[in-house]
Structure formats: structure tokens, C-alpha cells
Amino acid sequence: MRKLTGLKVPGALLATLLATSAVMADPVDDTLTINGETEIVVRTAAPEHLSGAMSEIMSGWLFREDDTRIMQADDFDNPGMIFVELAEDSWNMAEGSNGKSCADCHGASADMSEVRPTYPKWNETAGEVRTLEMQINDCRTNQMGAEEWKYTGNDMVNMTALLASVSRGNVVNVAIDGPAQSTWEQGKEIYYTRYGQLNLSCSNCHEDNYGNMIRADHLSQGQINGFPVYRLKNTKLNSAHDRFKGCIRDTRAETFSPGSPEFVALELYVASRGNGLGVEGPAIRN
Amino acid sequence: MADDVKPRVKVPKSAAVGEKIVVKTLISHKMESGQRKDADGNVIARSIINRFTCDFNGENVVDVKMEAAISTNPYFEFEAMVPEAGEFKFTWYDDDGSVYEDTKTIAIA
Amino acid sequence: MELTRRNAMAMGAGALLIAGLPVRLSAAGEDAIAAFTGGAEVGTGDVRLIAPEIAENGNTVPIEVGSDTASEILVLAMGNPTPGVATFKFGPLSGSRTASARIRLAGTQDVVAIAKLQDGTFVQASSTIKVTIGGCGG
Numbered sequence: 001m002r003k004l005t006g007l008k009v010p011g012a013l014l015a016t017l018l019a020t021s022a023v024m025a026d027p028v029d030d031t032l033t034i035n036g037e038t039e040i041v042v043r044t045a046a047p048e049h050l051s052g053a054m055s056e057i058m059s060g061w062l063f064r065e066d067d068t069r070i071m072q073a074d075d076f077d078n079p080g081m082i083f084v085e086l087a088e089d090s091w092n093m094a095e096g097s098n099g100k101s102c103a104d105c106h107g108a109s110a111d112m113s114e115v116r117p118t119y120p121k122w123n124e125t126a127g128e129v130r131t132l133e134m135q136i137n138d139c140r141t142n143q144m145g146a147e148e149w150k151y152t153g154n155d156m157v158n159m160t161a162l163l164a165s166v167s168r169g170n171v172v173n174v175a176i177d178g179p180a181q182s183t184w185e186q187g188k189e190i191y192y193t194r195y196g197q198l199n200l201s202c203s204n205c206h207e208d209n210y211g212n213m214i215r216a217d218h219l220s221q222g223q224i225n226g227f228p229v230y231r232l233k234n235t236k237l238n239s240a241h242d243r244f245k246g247c248i249r250d251t252r253a254e255t256f257s258p259g260s261p262e263f264v265a266l267e268l269y270v271a272s273r274g275n276g277l278g279v280e281g282p283a284i285r286n
Numbered sequence: 287m288a289d290d291v292k293p294r295v296k297v298p299k300s301a302a303v304g305e306k307i308v309v310k311t312l313i314s315h316k317m318e319s320g321q322r323k324d325a326d327g328n329v330i331a332r333s334i335i336n337r338f339t340c341d342f343n344g345e346n347v348v349d350v351k352m353e354a355a356i357s358t359n360p361y362f363e364f365e366a367m368v369p370e371a372g373e374f375k376f377t378w379y380d381d382d383g384s385v386y387e388d389t390k391t392i393a394i395a
Numbered sequence: 396m397e398l399t400r401r402n403a404m405a406m407g408a409g410a411l412l413i414a415g416l417p418v419r420l421s422a423a424g425e426d427a428i429a430a431f432t433g434g435a436e437v438g439t440g441d442v443r444l445i446a447p448e449i450a451e452n453g454n455t456v457p458i459e460v461g462s463d464t465a466s467e468i469l470v471l472a473m474g475n476p477t478p479g480v481a482t483f484k485f486g487p488l489s490g491s492r493t494a495s496a497r498i499r500l501a502g503t504q505d506v507v508a509i510a511k512l513q514d515g516t517f518v519q520a521s522s523t524i525k526v527t528i529g530g531c532g533g
Contacts, residue, residue: 065451076296079359082314086292154290216527232452235358286451306490319499321476346486348494353479355472357455357497364483365490 026211027062027220028069032280035075038169040278047275049176053207059277060220060229060285063210068232072284080161080230080282083154083237087162090155096146105143109166116160116167116279120268122180129183131264132160133239151259157228157237164228164281171278172225174271187269190262196253202270205247217286222247223274224267226283237282240267291315293388295376300395301368309340309347312361313378313386319354335360335386337379343372368392424471424478424507431469431482431509432517440518442468442510443493453500453526461493462518465510468492474504500526 032040042059050057061069075081091109094101106112119132130138133151136159140146149156176184191202205214206222213219227240241258244266248255256262296310313335320332334354340347347366366374371394378386428437445459460468460483470480483494492510500506507521 065447065449067447067457068451071457076294076310076312077361079312079361082292082294082312082359085294086290086314232455235454341486342488345488346484347488347490348486349484350494351482351484353481354477355475355480355499357499361495361497363459363495365493367488367490369488 027058030062030069032059032061032069032073032278034073034168040168040280041171041276042278042280044276047272050273053203054221057223057274057277058210058221059274059280059283060223060226061280061283063218063220064284064286068284068286072280078230078282078284079235080228080237080284081165083158083230084162084165084282087155087158090159091162096140096144098143098145100144102139105139109162111166112163113167113170116164116281117170117173118175120174120180120183120264120271122175122178122183124179129180129264129268131259131267132163133241133259134264136160152239152242154237157239160239161228161237161282164279167279168281169278171276172271172274174268174275176268176272176275180268183265184268184272186262187265187267190266191269194251195248196251198251200251202247202266221273222270223277224270225274225277226280226285228281229283229285232284232286240270291380291384291386293376293378293386295374295388295390297374297390297392300393303369303394305368306365307368307392308363309366309374310361310363311338311340311376312359314359315378315380317354317356317358317360321354333381335378335380338362339377340364340366341375341377342366342368343370347374368394370394421473421478424473427469427471427478428507428509431467431511435517437509437517437519439520440516441465441512442508442518442520444470444506444508444520444522446506446522446524448523449525449527450500451527453502455497456500456524456526457495457497458506459493459495460508460510461491462510462512463492464513465492466513467511468494469509469511470496470498471507471509472498472500472504473507475499475501480506500524502526 032042034040042061044057046054046057061072071077088109091102116132120129123130133156136156137148141148194201202222205219210219210221224240228237231238241263244263245255245258291314293313298307301307315335318330318333322330324330332354334352336352338350338352348364350362371392374390376388441462441464443461450456460470462468466485468483471478472480480498481496485492503525505521505523507519509517509519511517
């Protein structure tokens with residue numbers, strides 16, 4: 001990672017990027033109910049560790065246009081759900097040298113609703129904070145005798161979408177203390193570090209300027225409670241680490257890799273900024 | 287046949303005779319437009335689903351000619367009239383000759 | 396914005412510029428219309444096109460077309476490299492002459508729906524959809 005620190009112009013650059021016109025850019029006042037039955041928390045009081053930074057946390061859903069929000073409110077209209085169905089097939093399919101499927105150990109995918117909200121999570125045996133992707137690959141290699149999935153590959157992102165989808169109605173609740181604390185601190189450090197030629201940190205856009213327009217894009221708080229997200233832009237599911245990569249690349253920096261210790265730490269920290277928001281994945285975003 | 291093509295259809299389980307019902311369909315397909323170029327600058331050949339039909343007990347509901355401007359993972363929503371109990375048949379025709387089908391039965395309530 | 400003389404002049408100039416922009420005519424689009432209508436005159440009337448004023452991304456834009464008496468509706472994106480979007484033919488068991496789809500738009504442009512009515516005449520509706528370009532979009 002190259003960090004340019006000599007430039008004195010980033011404030012001007014950011015000011016240029018951020019539209020100063022009187023475009024109404026506040027997040028909408030709306031509530032999200034999936035399929036007319038599952039209520040999702042899209043706005044709530046910020047967790048205590050954010051005191052002084054922001055008082056209210058908001059899902060990226062509130063920053064999107066009407067059509068995009070409506071598309072997410074119904075599982076049939078949500079194109080991300082087709083990949084959830086593919087993952088459901090995979091959940092029930094035996095793979096690897098042990099001839100086991102996910103369902104053989106875990107039962108129905110619908111019973112996994114407590115999992116997504118607590119990841120990334122400290123794993124005592126491994127002595128590390130693990131993302132859901134890391135845990136899935138651990139299952140595949142150690143329990144199933146199957147090959148690892150690529151960290152941001154289709155199989156993996158589909159499976160994380162399945163596990164998110166069954167957790168909708170629950171709220172994000174990652175632990176930031178105890179053994180996870182040092183990883184969390186590392187993630188926080190990354191969040192507030194300016195990267196790239198544009199010399200921007202996550203916080204410059206997503207804490208200082210959410211609600212403003214960056215050119216024609218409505219800046220959200222950068223919450224990841226909706227991941228993996230189906231993006232209208234590339235019409236596929238995108239993992240949180242792929243999104244981090246895109247953001248850092250756009251600061252004109254060399255980015256960390258998906259699955260890297262830096263992004264695992266960042267994911268834990270960013271997830272914790274959304275503690276209290278509803279799990280939404282697969283959400284729809286622009 | 288393109289990878290991971292999976293049709294999804296939403297039809298009510300039952301309807302009254304003569305009732306108009308909403309039908310929603312979605313199929314996973316990349317819908318390569320023929321407008322994009324690969325890393326070497328060569329045009330990626332068009333590969334789309336070019337036609338979608340919905341029939342009920344052999345009679346047509348809707349017949350759609352699809353072109354390159356239909357989004358990836360094509361979605362359609364329309365209304366059908368249900369004259370009797372029976373079966374909806376949904377058919378998607380791929381440029382590569384593949385045909386994807388799905389069926390849904392509906393009862394009279 | 397405070398309304399000063401300078402601003403008012405700038406706004407006036409902007410309005411002129413918008414009014415003076417030529418409607419982007421697409422030869423391929425015109426050809427597609429002619430092929431559909433057989434050269435018949437296209438009026439206005441029983442056809443609806445519902446589309447967002449602003450599309451968050453041009454790759455997935457929800458639209459709906461409808462009519463009370465159409466047998467077919469042709470949808471064209473006049474500013475796309477190839478204007479064809481879809482043609483909906485309504486069969487005997489269609490519950491209404493309406494359909495929704497998600498479409499791709501290469502940029503801000505007019506989308507046109509042309510309906511062939513049961514009496515053999517053609518009518519059209521159009522809508523300008525602004526396609527936004529993201530700030531980062533990662």
C-alpha cells in the first residue's frame with residue numbers, strides 16, 4: 001500500500017468531488033419490510049463506540065432511489081435471491097472426500113439465522129478473527145474434505161448471501177472486545193487512515209460526508225449490513241471485501257486483497273459500526 | 287448452454303375462474319450484449335435469451351421478443367387470465383439454441 | 396442559490412441551451428419503428444410508458460408499458476448503440492396489456508413505446524430517462 005502524504009490539496013479535491021449544489025440529498029424517511037412480513041432495522045441509534053462520531057446509523061438502503069428500494073422489498077423482485085437459491089442447492093449437496101454436505105452437519109439453512117449477525121468473529125481454536133468466508137472454507141477443507149472456494153468467487157458469495165438471507169430480521173451484533181479487540185483496533189486504524197493519491201480515508205466520505213452527493217452518487221454511511229449486495233451496476237452479487245477494494249482503488253491507492261488480514265480487520269470494524277442495523281443481504285444497491 | 291441458468295417463476299397457487307393474476311419471472315443469464323470488448327479489445331459476441339413465452343393450457347399469454355437492451359438476469363412481470371385449472375408453461379430461448387423451461391400449476395379456488 | 400441578476404442570466408442561458416439541443420434522432424431507431432408500423436402514421440393515445448425520471452444505474456432500469464387495446468407493444472431505447480429493447484405480443488389469455496421489464500440504457504436518452512392497437516393503428520409514448528454516473532461506484 002502506497003500512501004501519499006506530501007500532497008496539500010486533498011481538501012480541495014474532495015470539495016470538487018462533492019457537489020455543492022442544492023440537490024436534496026438527505027436519506028429518505030422510509031421503512032423496509034421484506035415480503036410484507038420481515039421488518040428490517042434500517043435506522044437506529046449508533047453503538048456506543050461511535051459516540052462523538054455519529055449519533056444515528058443508517059442502512060445504505062435509505063440512500064438509494066425509490067425503484068432500487070422497492071426492488072429489495074420483495075424476494076422475487078430481488079435478483080440477488082436467485083443466487084441464494086443456487087447456494088441452497090449447494091448447501092444440500094454432498095461434496096469432498098468425506099461425502100458431506102453443509103446440511104449434514106448444520107441442518108436446514110433456515111436454522112442458521114444466528115450466524116451472519118455475529119461475523120467476523122473470534123475463533124478460539126484458530127486464535128484469529130474469522131470472516132464468514134474463512135469459516136466456510138474451514139468447513140470445506142477440514143469437515144468436508146473439499147476444495148477451498150475463491151474468497152470472492154461466485155460459489156462463496158452465493159453461500160454468504162444464503163446465510164445472510166436467513167438472518168434477515170436479526171440485527172448485526174459483532175463482538176469488539178475480548179480477544180477480537182486488537183483486530184478491531186487495527187480495522188479502526190485502517191478506517192481513519194487516508195490512502196491513495198486522493199488522500200482519502202473511509203471516514204472522509206462515509207462519516208464526514210454521508211448524505212452529500214459525490215458527483216451523481218449519494219454517499220451512504222458505508223454500512224455493510226446489506227452485504228453481499230446485488231449491484232445494478234454489475235448485475236451480480238458483490239462481497240464486502242470487493243467493495244472495500246473498489247473504494248480504496250478509487251482513492252488511487254494500491255488496495256489490500258480480499259481475504260487479507262487488513263480487510264478482515266476492516267470488515268470487523270465496519271460491521272461493528274452497524275451493530276444494531278438489520279441484516280439485509282442480499283441487498284440491492286446502485 | 288450458459289452456466290448457472292436458473293429460471294424462477296411466481297404464480298399464485300389458486301385463482302377464481304376468469305381472475306386476472308400477476309405473473310413474475312426471472313432467469314439468471316448474463317445477456318452478453320455484443321457491445322462489450324474483452325481485455326484485448328475484441329468484441330465479445332452477443333449471447334442473449336432472445337425470446338420468452340408464457341402459455342396456459344396451450345394458449346398464449348404473452349410472447350416477448352427480447353433484444354440486447356434487456357438487463358442481465360431478465361425479469362418480466364405481466365398479467366394472465368385464468369379460465370380454468372391448469373398449467374402455465376414458461377419458455378426462454380437462448381441465442382445458442384438452448385431452451386429453458388419451467389411450469390406452474392394453478393388450482394381453481 | 397440567491398437569485399441575482401447574474402444568476403438569472405445564467406439560468407436563462409441554461410434554459411436556452413436545453414431548449415436548443417436537437418432531439419437525438421437514431422436512424423436505427425427510426426428504421427425499427429418503420430419496420431414495426433410498416434410506415435403507417437404513429438399518433439398518440441392508448442399507450443403508457445412508466446419509467447423513472449432518474450435511473451440510479453443504466454444497467455438495470457425498471458420500466459412498465461401498458462395499453463387497454465394493444466395487441467403488441469414495441470419498446471426502443473433511442474440512444475442505445477442498438478435501439479431494440481423488446482416487443483411484447485399479448486395473447487388470448489393475457490390478463491391485461493401491460494408488462495414490466497428491466498432494461499439497459501447506455502446513457503440519458505428517450506425510451507419509446509409504440510403500440511399496435513386492435514384497430515390496426517399505431518400510437519406512441521416516450522419518456523426521457525436520466526442515467527446518472529456515479530461518483531466512485533467502486
